[in-house]
Amino acid sequence: MPEQKRLSLAGIGCGSRTRTYMKLAMEQKDRYRIAAAADPVKQRTEAVRDFAPEEERDSIRLFKDAASLLEEPRLADVAIIGTQDDYHYAPCKKAMELGYHVLLEKPIAKTLKEALELRDLARQLKRRVAVCHVLRYTQFYRTLKKIIASGEIGDVITFNANEGVGAWHFAHSFVRGHWGNSKTSTPMIVAKCCHDMDILYWLMGRRKCLSVASFGELTFFTKKTLSSPRPERCTDWTTPVGEDPWDARKYATDDECKRWLGMVYDRAQEATAEEICEWLETSPWGRDYLQCDNDQPDHQVSIMRFEGGLTGTFTMTAFEQGRHIEVYGTKGKIRAGAFYKENGPGEITVTPHFGGKTRVVELEELAGGYQGHGGGDWGLVEALYDDMLTVPSPADMTTSIEESAHSHVMAFATEHARLTGQVVDVAEFERRVMRGELDY
Ligand SMILES: NC(=O)c1ccc[n+]([C@@H]2O[C@H](COP(=O)([O-])OP(=O)(O)OC[C@H]3O[C@@H](n4cnc5c(N)ncnc54)[C@H](O)[C@@H]3O)[C@@H](O)[C@H]2O)c1
The missing domain is CATH 3.40.50.720 (NAD(P)-binding Rossmann-like Domain)
Incomplete structure (x- = not known):
């Protein structure tokens, strides 16, 4: 051969x-x-x-x-x-x-x-x-897509989707970290949630989003939350380490926090606690999470209307962990995600409206136990070869820029809706951005 x-x-x-x-x-x-x-x-x-x-x-x-x-x-x-x-x-x-x-x-x-x-x-x-x-490469979303496409729940009429960023992750990435300030990165709904916009568009059979409204604010991770003055760096705090749940000194003491540190500090795993604390004295990740230059909303809700009368809601919040979704069709409903995995009866369930019991869907284990982004990193690399070399055209790729662009239009239109308080016509928004009438 x-x-x-x-x-x-x-x-x-x-x-x-x-x-x-x-x-x-x-x-x-x-x-x-x-x-x-x-x-x-x-x-x-x-x-x-x-x-x-x-x-x-x-x-x-x-x-x-x-x-x-x-x-x-x-x-x-x-x-x-x-x-x-x-x-x-x-x-x-x-x-x-x-x-x-x-x-x-x-x-x-x-x-x-x-x-x-x-x-x-x-x-x-x-x-x-x-x-x-x-996300498109994870077993979880691939399975959800298959169920929806099979017609088991009939025509999809509406959905509710939630992205819980996670309390420590939010402070690490969207307060202290690279994406804390929308002016130097992109708005939260783009930086983090372009994944959600993409997955919703994909799951719903590529029905384009027609209009969107959105509300969201930075409520907690701001100086306004401080009840009394304190040093701007956690390394200057005199309180016991970890008394405050977002204390940056936990990067040196808590394994889960150290895992996040590994994404921004090359020596996170081998460095001693003293070295980490020394690094935190000058690094953005050592700052008090209530005294940073961040402006990203820590919660945002959006309502969307898609082609074919489909409607959906999407909530992003710092104060939940993991994604979950409910999809309602003419014949049944799907409940899926982290919340259901924790609270039962299963990570994905399908319940018909008439007769029949709730079906708990088993997710196949990924080869090699790849868990990064639910196996998404592994799946992406696995698919890259065929996407680049063997599929007949860009339209057959798993995530082409052509498709991803629509999710970016949705995300930026959602930000425009949040900032202006208006219901935004998504196609008109795209045209106005292209004509240079709106600065996004
Ligand atoms: N797909 C996902 O799920 C996912 C998850 C996290 C981050 N991201 C995105 O991935 C991108 C990278 O994120 P990251 O966490 O790896 O960031 P990172 O900061 O770890 O990596 C960026 C790298 O770019 C390097 N760099 C800076 N200037 C450069 C230049 N002029 N030429 C070449 N390299 C340069 C930096 O030194 C750094 O090593 C971001 O856009 C982020 O939003 C995607």
Whole structure:
């Protein structure tokens, strides 16, 4: 049998996400090969190189940043773009122009206008651009999609969906972290919930969202919550560690908090508690969670109307953990997600309206026990090969930029609805952004 082609990868921005994908790709060395890596932090490009088999490491080109990698002619089949939200557009555009296909982290770009430009460029240059909507690759959502598509609950009429970001995760990422300030990243409903917009659009059979209304505020994670003054850094607090549940010193003492630290501090696992505390003295993650420069809402509710009369609600909150959804059809209903997993009778249940019992759906275990994003990271890497090489066209990819762009329109339109208090016509919103009449 002829040897199968190995898909070559160039990592641009070798932070937490790109390293995750590269590591998983190197578990399938017969299908993937690392060709290059770029990041201003040298250890991160070296870490990517070191995932590769020893005999291939010398041939892997390492670069100090995206621009220097992209000055060269194309070095790989696929560029993985895992830089921060405000630096997706330029490397993605350049990579496509050089002939790369792209695995692009979400959000597609910092602004909707740029995201739509990248979608149009991919179309024009016939590049395959997959957006990392990892939820689509999880067993949980694949199973839900199958049930809905099978017609078991009839025609879907309405749904309620909830995304519980999680109290510590919210403070880590959306108060102290990279996405705390919408001006330097993207609005919460884009930064975090573009995944939800995408999954809802996909689950509901790609029925486009027509209009949206939304309310949400930053209520708790703000200076207004402080009852009396205290030092701006938790490392200067004199209270017992952990007395306050969001005390940053817990990064040094609590394993779950340390896991989050690992995403932003390369030495999180091996560093001593003293080293971590020293690092926290100057790092954004050492700040009091009530005295940061954050502006993202910590709760937001949205109501949406889709093609075919479908309606839905979506709630994002810092004060719940995990996603859950109820889908109501003409023949039955589905209840699914973290809440039901914890409170029974099962993570996914299907209940017919007339006669018949509630069916508890068993989820298949993922090979290798991959749990990142419910197995989504593993599923994404698994699918990347076919998405880039064998499916007939970009329309057959698991998450093409073409589809993802609609979820970004939904998300930015939802933010516009929240900020203006209006019901927003989604298609008209997209046209106005493209004409430059609205600045998103
Ligand atoms: N798909 C998902 O579920 C998911 C989850 C988390 C984050 N994300 C997204 O992934 C992206 C990356 O997130 P992360 O957590 O890996 O961030 P990160 O900060 O760990 O990684 C970003 C990397 O880019 C590097 N970088 C900065 N400037 C650069 C330049 N000029 N050239 C090359 N590299 C440069 C940084 O040094 C860093 O290593 C973000 O856009 C984020 O929103 C997606």
